[in-house]
Amino acid sequence: xxxxxxxxxxxxxxxxxxxxxPELVVQLRKKGVTQAWAGSFEAPFCRxxxxxxxxxxxxxxxxxxxxxxxxxxxxxxxxxxxxDLRRCHEEHRMPGIRLYPNYHGYSLEDSxxxxxxxxxxxRKLIVQIARSIEDIRTQFPLxxxxxxxxxxxxxxxxxxxxxxxxxxxxxxxxxxxxxxxxELRNAGNVYWDIAMNEGVGGLDRLVAATSPSRVVFGSxxxxxxxxxxxxxxxxxxxxxxxxxxxxxxNANSLLKNL
Amino acid sequence: MTVNRRRFVKGMVAGLLAARVSAGAQExxxxxxxxxxxxxxxxxxxxxxxxxxxxxxxxxxxxxxxDKLGVERLMLSQGFGQYEYHPTPEQxxxxxxxxxxxxxxxxxRAYGSLYLxxxxxxxxLKEFDRCIRDGPMVMxxxxxxxxxxxxxxxxxxxxxxxxxxxxxxxHTWTVSNGDGPGESTPLDLVELARRHPRGQFxxxxxxxxxxxGIRAIRETKNICAEIAGSDPxxxxxxxxxxxxxxxxxxxxxxxxxxxxxxQIAKVLGAEISDKEKELILGGNLRxxxxxxxxxxxxxx
Numbered sequence: 001x002x003x004x005x006x007x008x009x010x011x012x013x014x015x016x017x018x019x020x021x022p023e024l025v026v027q028l029r030k031k032g033v034t035q036a037w038a039g040s041f042e043a044p045f046c047r048x049x050x051x052x053x054x055x056x057x058x059x060x061x062x063x064x065x066x067x068x069x070x071x072x073x074x075x076x077x078x079x080x081x082x083x084d085l086r087r088c089h090e091e092h093r094m095p096g097i098r099l100y101p102n103y104h105g106y107s108l109e110d111s112x113x114x115x116x117x118x119x120x121x122x123r124k125l126i127v128q129i130a131r132s133i134e135d136i137r138t139q140f141p142l143x144x145x146x147x148x149x150x151x152x153x154x155x156x157x158x159x160x161x162x163x164x165x166x167x168x169x170x171x172x173x174x175x176x177x178x179x180x181x182x183e184l185r186n187a188g189n190v191y192w193d194i195a196m197n198e199g200v201g202g203l204d205r206l207v208a209a210t211s212p213s214r215v216v217f218g219s220x221x222x223x224x225x226x227x228x229x230x231x232x233x234x235x236x237x238x239x240x241x242x243x244x245x246x247x248x249x250n251a252n253s254l255l256k257n258l
Numbered sequence: 259m260t261v262n263r264r265r266f267v268k269g270m271v272a273g274l275l276a277a278r279v280s281a282g283a284q285e286x287x288x289x290x291x292x293x294x295x296x297x298x299x300x301x302x303x304x305x306x307x308x309x310x311x312x313x314x315x316x317x318x319x320x321x322x323x324x325d326k327l328g329v330e331r332l333m334l335s336q337g338f339g340q341y342e343y344h345p346t347p348e349q350x351x352x353x354x355x356x357x358x359x360x361x362x363x364x365x366x367r368a369y370g371s372l373y374l375x376x377x378x379x380x381x382x383l384k385e386f387d388r389c390i391r392d393g394p395m396v397m398x399x400x401x402x403x404x405x406x407x408x409x410x411x412x413x414x415x416x417x418x419x420x421x422x423x424x425x426x427x428x429h430t431w432t433v434s435n436g437d438g439p440g441e442s443t444p445l446d447l448v449e450l451a452r453r454h455p456r457g458q459f460x461x462x463x464x465x466x467x468x469x470x471g472i473r474a475i476r477e478t479k480n481i482c483a484e485i486a487g488s489d490p491x492x493x494x495x496x497x498x499x500x501x502x503x504x505x506x507x508x509x510x511x512x513x514x515x516x517x518x519x520x521q522i523a524k525v526l527g528a529e530i531s532d533k534e535k536e537l538i539l540g541g542n543l544r545x546x547x548x549x550x551x552x553x554x555x556x557x558x
Contacts, residue, residue: 014469137466225523225526231520
């Protein structure tokens, strides 16, 4: 089972069980995860993204080599962000990057974002876009961050036909029908995790609306209980083959296509 | 429940056999046992956000998904029609009729919970008598309309509920980006509960911002925290158990807008004991409902 949506380190507004990397690895393994794509909870909040990525890569090596797969952060509104992208790819050997547009203050219409996608495509990096981290209704009141609007992404996609995008936390409360979601569901190179997918039969609807080959297991652990994503799969109407694809096969395909 | 539970276990094992694709994954039997050893009663469910044009059709969907995760029984309330902040007595009546119809088709899988518009006390009392005193419903809630729950207008309703030992599920949220108009908070419920120490109250959603909601109700012992209808944020259940005791924490899902999966995960994924999980997933709710169920001759 490959979990494509995990974060290391501490979330600033809440202590989480598993926010210590060694404990996180123990818990993930205990719950049946065999590989976790890990971002850093420092990334949305720190301006020294280079340092964030260094610490992320080091922690993955130290505590979960071959198990924790680091996905570094790039903030295209930060000076010299292209160097961060290069380091993620060439120095840290990361298979992809994780973006936080809402926390870094840019919309998906921003030209810098389009440039980032272009460079990521040329480097054959997976681009994970975290549409949100936390329901705005429960966020710390002095730092309210609405979810990123995905609409503009659908207009950019034709420019980057070989780019693989994973939309994290995209199927959340009031998110499934947000503007642009329908177009993104039809896009062949956009993948969806299931952490914030909701409703009775929500995963079945997501798979039906996208494709069994473009839905990946992502738990948003340790922010969420991992069992949430697990039970969504286990209570779905998916065929055994589709379950295997969601739990592991689709994520493996993304990595193999790099 | 034996048949349903057997069906659930069978389905779970089949699913996990398919899912066991990697070395190191837990054995199917281990997981299936882990997820099926509790009697799960859900304090908070609706007929909303489901396919189907009749209460029966929607209830069939709910029951099918209940079976998948071993949910034994729902407390079912309003939500079939469009949400109205100020529903008319007729709209309230129609919603309750739909719930009673759904429950009539599945009497072993759901009990009805009464929808009211507390601002209209006279109609609400009549509806209480029709649906609970003289009807099959066993609980009040989710109350979420009309006025904030600290209003004295609720007092006659609470007194009527106390007279029949009926628990009350009150919607509460403390919204970081601004409460909705007239939306009740856990502190509003504390005011109401302190005026009625013999009443039994369930704090729906624990205010959403559960770190605040748990603290708000901590000293008011006749309020239980309910975990439904928010993201499955790690730590919710552990803090509730730590601060309130497991006896004051109640599982609910808020389906159909939410999933059973994400809400049950708040309990199954929590770092608490099996005994505490059993209480939260159903034991506490059955304890709260026992007097009224006994009066009505209904099974727990």
